Amino acid sequence: MGALIVYLAYMGLQLFVVDHVSPLTFLFSSNFAPDEKHPGALVFIIGSVTITLFAICVGGPLGVAVGIFLSLLAPKRLAGAMKPAIEILVGIPSVVYGWLGLTLLVPLVREHAGSQTGFGLLTAGIVLSIMILPTVVSLSEDALRAVPVALQEGSMSLGATRWQTIWNVLLPAARGGLTVAVILGIARAIGEALAVQMVIGNSAVLPKGLLAPTAALTTEIVTDMGSAQEGTVLFHSLFSMALLLLLIAMALIFAVRLALRRSA
Amino acid sequence: MITMMSMPAPPDGVLPETAPKMRVENLNVYYGKLQAIKNASLRVPKNRVTALIGPSGCGKSTFVRALNRMHDLNPSVRVEGVVTLDDEDIYAPGVDPVAVRHRIGMVFQRPNPFPKSIFDNVVYGLRIHGARGRRHLMELAERSLRHAALWDEVKDRLNHSALELSGGQQQRLCIARVVAVEPEVIVMDEPASALDPIATSKIEDLIGELKKDYTVVIVTHSMQQAARISDYTAFFLMGDLIETGKTRDIFFKPTDKRTEDYITGRYG
Numbered sequence: 030m031g032a033l034i035v036y037l038a039y040m041g042l043q044l045f046v047v048d049h050v051s052p053l054t055f056l057f058s059s060n061f062a063p064d065e066k067h068p069g070a071l072v073f074i075i076g077s078v079t080i081t082l083f084a085i086c087v088g089g090p091l092g093v094a095v096g097i098f099l100s101l102l103a104p105k106r107l108a109g110a111m112k113p114a115i116e117i118l119v120g121i122p123s124v125v126y127g128w129l130g131l132t133l134l135v136p137l138v139r140e141h142a143g144s145q146t147g148f149g150l151l152t153a154g155i156v157l158s159i160m161i162l163p164t165v166v167s168l169s170e171d172a173l174r175a176v177p178v179a180l181q182e183g184s185m186s187l188g189a190t191r192w193q194t195i196w197n198v199l200l201p202a203a204r205g206g207l208t209v210a211v212i213l214g215i216a217r218a219i220g221e222a223l224a225v226q227m228v229i230g231n232s233a234v235l236p237k238g239l240l241a242p243t244a245a246l247t248t249e250i251v252t253d254m255g256s257a258q259e260g261t262v263l264f265h266s267l268f269s270m271a272l273l274l275l276l277i278a279m280a281l282i283f284a285v286r287l288a289l290r291r292s293a
Numbered sequence: 294m295i296t297m298m299s300m301p302a303p304p305d306g307v308l309p310e311t312a313p314k315m316r317v318e319n320l321n322v323y324y325g326k327l328q329a330i331k332n333a334s335l336r337v338p339k340n341r342v343t344a345l346i347g348p349s350g351c352g353k354s355t356f357v358r359a360l361n362r363m364h365d366l367n368p369s370v371r372v373e374g375v376v377t378l379d380d381e382d383i384y385a386p387g388v389d390p391v392a393v394r395h396r397i398g399m400v401f402q403r404p405n406p407f408p409k410s411i412f413d414n415v416v417y418g419l420r421i422h423g424a425r426g427r428r429h430l431m432e433l434a435e436r437s438l439r440h441a442a443l444w445d446e447v448k449d450r451l452n453h454s455a456l457e458l459s460g461g462q463q464q465r466l467c468i469a470r471v472v473a474v475e476p477e478v479i480v481m482d483e484p485a486s487a488l489d490p491i492a493t494s495k496i497e498d499l500i501g502e503l504k505k506d507y508t509v510v511i512v513t514h515s516m517q518q519a520a521r522i523s524d525y526t527a528f529f530l531m532g533d534l535i536e537t538g539k540t541r542d543i544f545f546k547p548t549d550k551r552t553e554d555y556i557t558g559r560y561g
Binding site for chain 2: 104105177179180181182183184185186187188189190193197198201202
């Protein structure tokens with residue numbers, strides 16, 4: 030694992046050390062022209078961060094909410110039937126989510142959201158939200174079930190309602206497990222390439238809104254990896270993007286941990 | 294006459310009789326098809342300590358959980374019969390179980406403080422019921438902690454986690470938490486069973502104090518404890534409420550052979 034990170038860092042820094050591309054160009058230019066020694070990756074960075082944040086903001090709370098429902102409110106039978114179903118959903122290959130996004134969601138967005146093509150940030154964000162949902166649901170359900178019943182009884186016996194108990198006792202008590210649920214959701218979202226590539230539109234231009242087609246770090250790596258010759262600027266910039274993906278994922282995870290610790 | 298050499302004398306039976314705070318009539322409780330309480334009836338006198346005794350698994354805990362509608366949390370439990378608080382049936386249609394639990398507090402077998410600070414634990418119920426203001430809450434917290442004989446031990450570390458306290462302190466914290474919301478009845482389900490003898494005696498002293506302001510129902514598997522702290526005793530055996538009466542009568546002149554057998558140690 031450590032060796033992998035060291036290798037990625039070594040290869041990812043070639044672009045700046047060997048090719049003498051300024052990191053500022055890489056991070057803040059939206060013009061991706063590696064042939065002209067100007068590999069600006071801003072478009073992809075914005076794409077990746079936007080769809081990941083979208084997925085966390087939609088899939089995270091929704092997933093935790095379903096987890097609350099299944100662990101605390103649903104009749105035993107329903108919860109018992111849902112548990113294996115959701116675990117199966119966790120294991121569905123991402124290409125299936127991408128395919129459903131392509132065939133169901135893209136036409137839907139095209140016709141109802143006023144987008145010309147249906148491809149873009151919004152569609153990719155929705156696909157990712159749905160994709161991380163089973164992971165977040167399953168893990169948050171487990172986290173809430175692990176809270177001792179005695180705490181719930183203690184709260185209810187003081188005249189708290191069920192909602193007061195969930196909000197004031199159970200969620201705080203399960204905070205650690207819920208953090209893990211959201212973090213693994215983030216990890217799945219930011220790293221997803223295939224399903225996103227199928228619906229984001231893959232054009233290396235700055236998006237003018239959620240409906241515009243664009244690209245993400247992962248999708249750009251997938252798109253260009255076939256044509257990247259070893260040692261070229263393009264080759265090195267793809268490594269830099271991979272390194273950046275790793276750093277963004279680490280930063281997001283750190284931010285979530287910090288946010289949840291603050292709220293304690 | 295039964296010999297009672299090892300038994301401490303029960304409290305002097307001079308306390309005047311009081312009106313019943315709660316009445317239980319023909320209570321039946323089922324776990325699925327299994328009947329755990331069979332047609333039990335009991336009066337719980339106001340400002341007195343009523344102890345429920347009996348061997349393990351006899352239904353004592355099941356019985357007291359029916360007193361504050363805790364069984365509502367478990368859909369597989371069915372409760373039949375009448376339980377009144379101040380002559381109003383708490384199981385009548387339209388009665389809010391949350392309001393019932395506000396008036397009838399509960400202390401559990403194992404201390405169950407919330408994973409929060411000592412202060413936040415004590416004022417939890419107050420906040421739930423709308424109390425606000427740090428200063429106001431602090432006053433109420435101090436009063437409740439004093440009431441539970443815990444103030445001197447925790448006053449310098451109210452912001453520490455409640456989980457840092459010893460088991461006995463945690464249990465007194467749970468009592469303070471209940472006292473804070475000023476219920477009318479406090480139900481205790483073997484509150485000292487997980488505690489050492491010193492912590493146990495502190496809880497017992499506390500119960501004697503609590504009955505000045507509250508009506509107390511306590512489940513115990515220790516006959517000595519029942520004899521030391523209770524005014525009234527009810528004896529359960531395998532889901533049946535066998536006998537109920539003044540503690541001194543139950544211990545010194547039980548009318549039922551089975552009670553006598555239990556008191557003299559012929560059951561486990």
